[in-house]
Amino acid sequence: MLNTVKKVHFIGIAGAGMRAIANVLLQKGYYISGSDVKQSAITERFAQQGARICIGQKPENLQDAELVVVSSAIHEDNVELQEAHRRNIPVIHRSDALLDIMSWGKGIAIAGAHGKTTTSSMLGQIFVEGGTDPTVVIGGEVDYLHANSVLGKGEYVIAEADESDGSFVKFNPYIAVVTNIDADHMDHYGSLDNVINAFKVFIQKLDPKEGMAVLCFDNEHIRNLAPALNRRYISYGIENQADYTADHIHYEKGRLCFDVYHHDKKMGTMNLFVPGRHNVLNTLAAVAVADACGIPFEKISEAMSHFHGAKRRFQTKGYVGDVWVVDDYGHHPAEINATLTAAKDIGTHRIVCVFQPHRYTRTQLLVDRFGGAFKNADLLIVTDIYSAGETPIPNVTGEIIANKVVETTGQEVLYIPNKEDVVEYLKKFAQPKEMIITMGAGDIYRVGEQYIAESSGEDTSNIDVKTKKIAVVVGGPSTEAAVSRNTGGAIAKALISKGYQVTVMELNPHMLAQQLIDEKIDIVFNALHGRYGEDGLIQGLCEMMGIPYTGSGVMASAVGMNKVMSKCAFQGAGIATAPFSYYFENQGLDTIAEDITKRFGFPVVIKSAGQGSSIGTVIVDAQTKVKSALVEAFKYGKSLIAESFIDGDEFTVAVMDNMVFPVIQIVSSTGKYDYYSKYTPGVTKHLCPAPISENLTKKMQDLAMQVFHLCHCNGVARVDFMTDAGENPFVLEINTVPGMTSTSLVPDAARAMGISFEELCENILLEAAVGKF
Numbered sequence: 001m002l003n004t005v006k007k008v009h010f011i012g013i014a015g016a017g018m019r020a021i022a023n024v025l026l027q028k029g030y031y032i033s034g035s036d037v038k039q040s041a042i043t044e045r046f047a048q049q050g051a052r053i054c055i056g057q058k059p060e061n062l063q064d065a066e067l068v069v070v071s072s073a074i075h076e077d078n079v080e081l082q083e084a085h086r087r088n089i090p091v092i093h094r095s096d097a098l099l100d101i102m103s104w105g106k107g108i109a110i111a112g113a114h115g116k117t118t119t120s121s122m123l124g125q126i127f128v129e130g131g132t133d134p135t136v137v138i139g140g141e142v143d144y145l146h147a148n149s150v151l152g153k154g155e156y157v158i159a160e161a162d163e164s165d166g167s168f169v170k171f172n173p174y175i176a177v178v179t180n181i182d183a184d185h186m187d188h189y190g191s192l193d194n195v196i197n198a199f200k201v202f203i204q205k206l207d208p209k210e211g212m213a214v215l216c217f218d219n220e221h222i223r224n225l226a227p228a229l230n231r232r233y234i235s236y237g238i239e240n241q242a243d244y245t246a247d248h249i250h251y252e253k254g255r256l257c258f259d260v261y262h263h264d265k266k267m268g269t270m271n272l273f274v275p276g277r278h279n280v281l282n283t284l285a286a287v288a289v290a291d292a293c294g295i296p297f298e299k300i301s302e303a304m305s306h307f308h309g310a311k312r313r314f315q316t317k318g319y320v321g322d323v324w325v326v327d328d329y330g331h332h333p334a335e336i337n338a339t340l341t342a343a344k345d346i347g348t349h350r351i352v353c354v355f356q357p358h359r360y361t362r363t364q365l366l367v368d369r370f371g372g373a374f375k376n377a378d379l380l381i382v383t384d385i386y387s388a389g390e391t392p393i394p395n396v397t398g399e400i401i402a403n404k405v406v407e408t409t410g411q412e413v414l415y416i417p418n419k420e421d422v423v424e425y426l427k428k429f430a431q432p433k434e435m436i437i438t439m440g441a442g443d444i445y446r447v448g449e450q451y452i453a454e455s456s457g458e459d460t461s462n463i464d465v466k467t468k469k470i471a472v473v474v475g476g477p478s479t480e481a482a483v484s485r486n487t488g489g490a491i492a493k494a495l496i497s498k499g500y501q502v503t504v505m506e507l508n509p510h511m512l513a514q515q516l517i518d519e520k521i522d523i524v525f526n527a528l529h530g531r532y533g534e535d536g537l538i539q540g541l542c543e544m545m546g547i548p549y550t551g552s553g554v555m556a557s558a559v560g561m562n563k564v565m566s567k568c569a570f571q572g573a574g575i576a577t578a579p580f581s582y583y584f585e586n587q588g589l590d591t592i593a594e595d596i597t598k599r600f601g602f603p604v605v606i607k608s609a610g611q612g613s614s615i616g617t618v619i620v621d622a623q624t625k626v627k628s629a630l631v632e633a634f635k636y637g638k639s640l641i642a643e644s645f646i647d648g649d650e651f652t653v654a655v656m657d658n659m660v661f662p663v664i665q666i667v668s669s670t671g672k673y674d675y676y677s678k679y680t681p682g683v684t685k686h687l688c689p690a691p692i693s694e695n696l697t698k699k700m701q702d703l704a705m706q707v708f709h710l711c712h713c714n715g716v717a718r719v720d721f722m723t724d725a726g727e728n729p730f731v732l733e734i735n736t737v738p739g740m741t742s743t744s745l746v747p748d749a750a751r752a753m754g755i756s757f758e759e760l761c762e763n764i765l766l767e768a769a770v771g772k773f
Contacts, residue, residue, distance in 0.1 A: 001067060001092055002030075002100040009065035010034035011057065011080045014042040017162065018071055020137045020149035021097050026051055027151035035061045035080060041758065044499040059083035066090075069097050072165040073389070095167035098137060102157050102171060105135065108289060109171045111161040111202055112179030112216075114335045115282050118274070119179055120160040122286040122307055127156055129303035130295040134158050156293065161202070164188065169201045175292065176203055177214040177285050181221040184332050187361045196221055206231045214288045216281055217242040234292070236284035238277060244288045246270075246280050251346060255691065256280070260287055260297070267297045271305050273689070273752070274314060276342025308752055314339060315754035317448045318659055320455040322432035324349055325448045327754070331358040331441040333366055333373035339439065340376035348694065349435035353377035354422055354447055356440035357385045357401055360393040370401045371408030377437075380405060381425070384417040386442025419447050426451045452659070465766060468522035469501050471515075473538065476507030478530030479636065487740040488527035494761040495525070507532060513541060523768050524549040526737060534737045535561040535610070548768040551715040552736040559711050560736040563609045563641050566711070570731050573710050575703060577731045578722065580643035582609060585634050593626040596642045603645040608636040619645060646722040646730055651690055653704035654738065654746045656716045657767065660701045661749035665690035686745060688752045693727075700729050707734050715767050716760075718746055 002008070002025070010022050013034025019042055026032045026049055033052040036043055047053045054061040057080050062068065068084040068091045076082075084091050102109065110120045117139045124136040133154035139162070142148065161168035161176075164185045181199050183192045199222075203213045213233035215222050217240045226233060235242035238249075249258040256272040258280055270283055283304060290300050317325045330339045336355070343351050353374055357363045363370075363385055374380045382402040385392075402415040416422050426436060426447075438448045472495075474488030475481045488504055495502045502525075505515060509532060516524070524542050526549055532538055536558035542549040552560070559565045570577040581599055583592045596604060606629040607617040618629035633640040654661040665687040690697065704719040711717075711734055718738040721729045738746045740761070750760040 001090060002097060005030075005066035005090075007031045007033070007064055007066045008069060008097075009062055009067070009080075009084075010069045011074050011078060012036055012071060013046065013051075013053070014040050015071055015073065016139050016148060017094050017098075018069065019046070020139070020147075021069065021094055021101065022046065022051070023147060023149045024101060024135060024137060024151045025097075033061070033063065033065060039499070041498050045497040048496055062087070062089065067092065069094055072167075093167060095162070095165075095170055098159055099170050099172075101135065101137060102159055102173060105155045105157045106174035107171065108156060108158045108175045108177070109161040109168070109173035109202075110159070110177040110179070110285075111163050111168050111199065112177070113163070113182035113184045114330075114332060114338070115179040115278060115285075116160050116177075117329075118279065119177060119282045119285050120158060122282060122304065123158050123289055125307050126286055126290045126295060126300050126303040127154075127158060127293075128152075129306070130290065130299045132156055132293070132295070163195075163198065163202075166198055169198055169205065171202065172205050172207070174207070174210065175212050175214060175289055176206055177289060178203065178222055179216050179282065179285060180219040180334075181225070182219075182332065182334055183366075184362075186365050187359075192221075196225060200225055200228070203229055203231055203233075212292065214285055214292075216285065218281060234288055236281065236288050238280060238284075244284045244291075246284055249277065249280055251275075252691070255689075260284065262291065267291075268301050270301055271691075273308050275346055276314070276338055277345075278338035278342065308754075314342065316752070317438075317445070317754055318452045319753075320430070320452055320659075322434075323430050324435045325452055326435060326437045327445040327448050328437055328439050329441055330439050331362070333369040336370075336373040336439060337376070339437070340374060343435055343437060344376040346435075349433050350378045350431070351376060352379045352381070352426075352430070352434050352436045354381045354383070354426075354436065354438045354444060355398075355401070356383045356419075356438075356442050356444035357398050358441040359388050360385055360390050360396045363398075363401065364393055364396045367400055367404050371404040374405055374413075375409050375411065377411065380411065380413045381422055382413065382415050383419055383422060383444065386440060386444070388442065419444065420450075422447050423450045423454065427455055430455075465523070466499050466501070469503070469520055470495065470523045470525055470765065471503055471505040471519065471521040472525045472527050473505050473507055473512070473533070474527045476509065476528055476532050478528065478532065480529035483739060483741065484527055484529040484533065487529070487744070488525075490757070491525060491527055491740055491761050494758040495765060497758055498762050500762075500765070507538075509537075512538070513545065516545065516547060521547060523547065523765070525765060525768070526551050527740070529737060529739070531610075534735075543770055546770055548770050550764050550768045552711070552713045552717065556711045556713045556717075557736050560713075560717070560734045561610055563607065563733055564639065566733055567641070567643075569710060570707070573706070575707065575710070575731055576728065578605075578643040578646055580641050582639060582641045585638045589627050589630050592630055593623075596626060597623050600642055600644055605643045605645050606630060606633050607641060607643075608633045609639040609641050610637045646724055648723045648725060651692075651700060651721040651723065651729070652718055652745050653700050653721070654716060654718045654749045655704050655708040655713070656763065657714070660705050661746070662689040662752045663692065663697050663700050664688040664745055664749055665692070666745070686748045688748050696723070696727050696729070703729060703731060707731060711736075714769075715764050716746060 010018050014036040035054040035057045039055050043053045071094045110116045120138040121142045127134040133152040134156040135152040137149045137159040139160045189195045215233050215235050217223050217235040217237040236244040245261045246258045259269050260267045315327045328339045330336045382398045384398045399415045402413045405413050438444045472488045472492045474484045492502045492504050536554040539554045564582045603621045620629045650666040652664050668684045707719045718735040720732040723729050747757050
């Protein structure tokens with residue numbers, strides 16, 4: 001059907017499955033229109049990309065549409081659907097649209113009661129990093145796409161096949177993955193036998209000669225079904241004999257590690273950020289598919305080492321002191337048990353689960369199975385039911401789950417129907433070293449977000465910043481102007497996608513004040529690197545003009561930019577920093593060179609005292625090279641510092657107000673983190689979280705927070721470290737305007753916490769103020 005039209009209208013375009021398809025068609029060149037009941041970041045992003053978006057559903061929204069796409073959530077009484085029927089505009093289900101997309105190449109369809117989004121996301125990352133340039137359509141957003149779909153030019157189409165309404169049986173994939181079969185969506189199927197039969201039909205749609213199924217043999221229903229299939233299949237599992245298996249499953253420094261075997265031959269080792277035996281199985285499914293498609297195991301394991309999970313799949317939302325806040329989409333007893341088991345296996349935190357039941361029918365049908373699903377939670381809080389549009393059923397509430405859990409396991413359970421009351425409870429009773437996991441397919445994730453915001457002292461009053469005019473200031477005469485423009489462009493794009501009014505303003509130092517007045521700017525988002533942006537000058541201008549601005553104030557910026565001042569501050573506060581000395585140009589090159597040689601020996605680090613972390617910085621390994629390094633550093637100012645070279649590992653920690661981010665280890669293929677390594681994609685790897693001990697992680701995070709407050713920083717700042725052979729951390733410097741390009745450190749750390757780049761930029765914007773110290 002898609003092959004005969006160009007203008008496609010989506011009713012409910014912001015839905016997860018609908019927006020994935022609409023995004024691919026938009027990239028393919030289709031004219032996309034769509035409606036949704038309310039404005040959101042999703043609808044705004046579509047509008048920015050050229051789609052025609054309507055808020056509210058009306059017959060006239062269809063205009064000249066040649067095809068209308070709906071999901072199972074759209075009922076026959078929908079006014080746009082009725083208008084399409086009246087005008088004889090063809091209407092197709094989203095599964096039919098996805099079926100057409102799958103026909104563009106070799107389709108890889110992932111189905112199953114649980115794990116299909118994560119497995120699809122893993123496959124997408126492997127195939128993207130493996131260089132196959134796939135088309136990917138999945139149910140959850142992932143950081144490597146910044147969305148949940150992408151149009152590729154390669155031969156593979158990776159798609160999540162939704163079994164909830166039976167529509168997945170339409171697919172004719174090249175490879176069919178079945179992660180598990182369970183008694184779910186019984187409102188549609190009526191019985192487990194009908195569910196099993198639907199999966200059998202799905203597998204039988206494979207081509208008898210070329211098609212292949214990838215089946216999880218740890219699932220009893222799949223094992224029993226396999227002998228009845230007349231299609232080629234390969235199997236994977238942990239507990240049962242299979243073609244692909246895993247062994248030596250354990251955790252190292254918070255990461256999930258295991259060996260992968262194919263027919264008893266070891267392929268290699270996996271090292272993952274995502275926890276849990278269920279993710280071992282998801283990984284095995286991805287390995288089996290990628291191996292069958294010719295992707296080497298080295299590329300598979302490398303891609304998986306970067307995988308942070310799909311949005312709302314064990315997604316770190318943030319930290320409040322030592323309280324770790326996680327969100328997970330799990331809403332079926334099997335999913336809940338798997339996620340809580342994974343959380344318990346990490347072994348570092350007491351588990352507090354906040355569960356919001358999803359749908360009255362599911363609650364009523366599965367109440368007995370919910371009884372034992374939460375056994376790995378130290379405390380369970382149950383809210384009332386998220387209806388998902390269902391009509392309430394008498395006497396079916398969240399309380400029946402709470403009562404069943406107490407009856408089954410005797411564990412500690414609280415029934416708090418209202419989400420706002422849950423937030424108040426957590427603010428009052430949450431303890432250090434607890435992991436708060438919000439779970440459910442509804443809007444329970446807001447509890448974690450609200451708890452973080454209110455516990456961090458953030459003003460959550462409904463100030464409509466989206467009515468304000470924001471200037472992202474970039475460029476200028478700095479040596480880092482090009483990086484600033486890249487940073488500012490990325491920030492502007494992110495904020496626009498969130499619905500903010502943004503203009504990018506190139507810095508002319510003599511004209512900036514007048515520009516801000518002429519363009520009636522309400523807020524300045526400082527994206528300047530180096531001079532004017534990091535030295536307190538633009539901050540002072542905004543203070544005098546009374547214009548709120550992002551980041552730190554005048555003093556913090558000036559101290560952070562001047563390495564002599566900041567290192568003296570570190571020393572005064574008893575914070576370990578590399579031994580150093582500072583010099584001025586009028587002392588003479590010979591005198592300075594002689595003193596550096598005598599004081600430090602070689603190698604020694606020589607750097608400009610007032611530039612970014614890599615500008616004018618040289619690691620000198622011989623006396624004959626000292627003078628040329630001095631000349632290079634003095635190009636950027638009249639002072640420089642020399643400091644002892646610490647032969648160890650380099651790390652960085654970002655801090656945003658009262659929240660500390662995961663530690664990142666910086667590994668450069670050149671052996672040094674200079675300007676080239678810092679800003680050239682592919683040269684440097686950011687290992688996040690860093691593969692280091694919990695003790696060293698906490699030590700660096702505590703030091704980063706101490707430096708942040710010592711310098712009176714605001715917004716986001718980044719503290720850089722080196723460790724010596726004894727794993728002792730030394731603070732190198734603090735960066736009050738950290739880079740925000742595609743290769744930058746802070747966005748990587750945010751993604752590891754489950755904070756998208758768009759959310760990070762929005763959070764930085766919302767803390768903008770005047771009157772900073």
